[in-house]
Amino acid sequence: MYDIKWIRENAEVFDTGRKRRGLEPVSARLLALDDARRAAIAGLQQAQERRNAASKEIGAAMKAGDSAKAEALKAEVAQIKENWPSLEEAERYAIAELENALSSIPNTPLDAVPDGKDEHDNVEALKWGEPRIFDFTPREHFEIGEGLGLMDFEVAAKLSGARFVVNKGALARLERALAQFMLDLHTGEHGYMEVAPPLLVRDDAMFGTAQLPKFREDQFSVTAGRQSGQPDPTAEPLMPAADYWLIPTAEVPLTNLVRESILDESQLPLRMTAGTYCFRAEAGAAGKDTRGMIRQHQFYKVELVSVTTPEQSLEEHERMTGCAEKVLRALALPYRKVTLCTGDMGFASQKTYDLEVWLPGQGKYREISSCSVCGDFQARRMNARSRGPDGKPRFVHTLNGSGVAVGRAMVAVLENYQEADGSVSVPAVLRPYMGGLTRISGK
Structure with a gap:
């Protein structure tokens, strides 16, 4: 199984290895899946960070007597909680999509292996x-x-x-x-x-x-x-x-x-x-x-x-x-x-x-x-x-x-x-x- 980081750094070598096996290049698709995985992980992290920050801001607003701001922040936190399961599911799906794709890709032949069809x-x-x-x-x-x-x-x-x-x-x-x-x-x-x-x-x-x-x-x-x-x-x-x-x-x-x-x-x-x-x-x-x-x-x-x-x-x-x-x-x-x-x-x-x-x-x-x-x-x-x-x-x-x-x-x-x-x-x-x-x- 491949390290996606290695594929990102060696996309041309990776696709050349596939070509030697008679297979189509897939580095672009894999890197797109990795981009989606990274975006999903980042989205979840950003939501977590915003929920933590908003929770602190609620306390500060209440302490300052700004009830309107506090209620708006509470609504924002509630919305984040409501969206949380879908964000987690998006992360799981993106990770699984990449892992499934990587698990189906054969190893790259060494240079000493002769090229051929069968x-x-x-x-x-x-x-x-x-x-x-x-x-x-x-x-x-x-x-x-x-x-x-x-x-x-x-x-x-x-x-x-x-x-x-x-x-x-x-x-x-x-x-x-x-x-x-x-x-x-x-x-x-x-x-x-x-x-x-x-x-x-x-x-x-x-x-x-x-x-x-x-x-x-x-x-x-x-x-x-x-x-x-x-x-x-x-x-x-x-x-x-x-x-x-x-x-x-x-x-x-x-x-x-x-x-x-x-x-x-x-x-x-x-x-x-x-x-x-x-x-x-x-x-x-x-x-x-x-x-x-x-x-x-x-x-x-x-x-x-x-x-x-x-x-x-x-x-x-x-x-x-x-x-x-x-x-x-x-x-x-x-x-x-x-x-x-x-x-x-x-x-x-x-x-x-x-x-x-x-x-x-x-x-x-x-x-x-x-x-x-x-x-x-x-x-x-x-x-x-x-x-x-x-x-x-x-x-x-x-x-x-x-x-x-x-x-x-x-x-x-x-x-x-x-x-x-x-x-x-x-x-x-x-x-x-x-x-x-x-x-x-x-x-």
């Missing part, structure tokens, strides 16, 4: 690993899983509808093994602190990381409390009667751990990781990846979050992306790293690297991790600050990345390690987590 304009930074050459036609992951009798989309649909899956036996264990391996790697070798956060969060947390209000339709909401009948007044409620959101990624609770706080900069960078289920409505993905596990409403992901000083954030972005890359290299999965262009990067991001893993069943690279630096964009929404040696508070910088998406990692393992007989070899690094199992061959 994924076709992303720039490949590196490619690692050679795709395996098969002596048979490689199958897609859902064909492999269903062939093993361990991946069931039909039963999941009966339980929950489309975009869900039931994994069984060795595939259920493989998903767990992947998550454990990633968490052990990030905590043991990369210095991240593991966190077990709530999966239900309130509006403020979703707003803080910019899932709300822009992407409301992509989220799942949950209403607590009884939905029908009269509540039992003697029963203790299990949860407060309030609305919650299922997290779309652990980025939301992890980043919000520092909301409304002032950190000592000697604590930074703060690095956190969590393995959680994530929930996305996929409202904008109609018709995309309707088969298989690529795009589901519920999926498991290991998330990486960093909180840094402004000076540390770009270096931390490279480091975080490298941590995600080490997961893919340890699993010996071919991948490529791309820098997203201005037209493809996320709402809160200043710069994003995507890691795309090779899927032989599809014959193409697919995203498995997205690592973004957000600058102070989220910190302003959360009021998350740090205090340096000079004692002055300033907004922190935040970063987030997948380290990596567990479901998609399982898809990649199934497709890259499949054998002609329908079985799947277990990557060496995962075998200790699979009880020594070297091959998945069915029930």
Whole structure:
């Protein structure tokens, strides 16, 4: 979220950043809203000052015996009191109008981000690993899983509808093994602190990381409390009667751990990781990846979050992306790293690297991790600050990345390690987590 003062001082830079994202300039409209906000605040202050002054003048007039003047002043004070609610409402409305407008504006891309319209304009930074050459036609992951009798989309649909899956036996264990391996790697070798956060969060947390209000339709909401009948007044409620959101990624609770706080900069960078289920409505993905596990409403992901000083954030972005890359290299999965262009990067991001893993069943690279630096964009929404040696508070910088998406990692393992007989070899690094199992061959 932007500081309107910064926009007022850098209107041309701000509009140029929007143009690079393919958006129209809005600085003039925002500054007009800010002018209206300032006028409303000034009007309320002036009314308050005049009411206080008139009240004093009433006493002076009465003391001087000027009853006519005193009555006129009383009438003026009464009129101010009568107008007061409308003045307060005008102030609230003007403030809300500006805040709503600012909250819907995406972050400004860094100069290093390539310009472009969509994924076709992303720039490949590196490619690692050679795709395996098969002596048979490689199958897609859902064909492999269903062939093993361990991946069931039909039963999941009966339980929950489309975009869900039931994994069984060795595939259920493989998903767990992947998550454990990633968490052990990030905590043991990369210095991240593991966190077990709530999966239900309130509006403020979703707003803080910019899932709300822009992407409301992509989220799942949950209403607590009884939905029908009269509540039992003697029963203790299990949860407060309030609305919650299922997290779309652990980025939301992890980043919000520092909301409304002032950190000592000697604590930074703060690095956190969590393995959680994530929930996305996929409202904008109609018709995309309707088969298989690529795009589901519920999926498991290991998330990486960093909180840094402004000076540390770009270096931390490279480091975080490298941590995600080490997961893919340890699993010996071919991948490529791309820098997203201005037209493809996320709402809160200043710069994003995507890691795309090779899927032989599809014959193409697919995203498995997205690592973004957000600058102070989220910190302003959360009021998350740090205090340096000079004692002055300033907004922190935040970063987030997948380290990596567990479901998609399982898809990649199934497709890259499949054998002609329908079985799947277990990557060496995962075998200790699979009880020594070297091959998945069915029930």
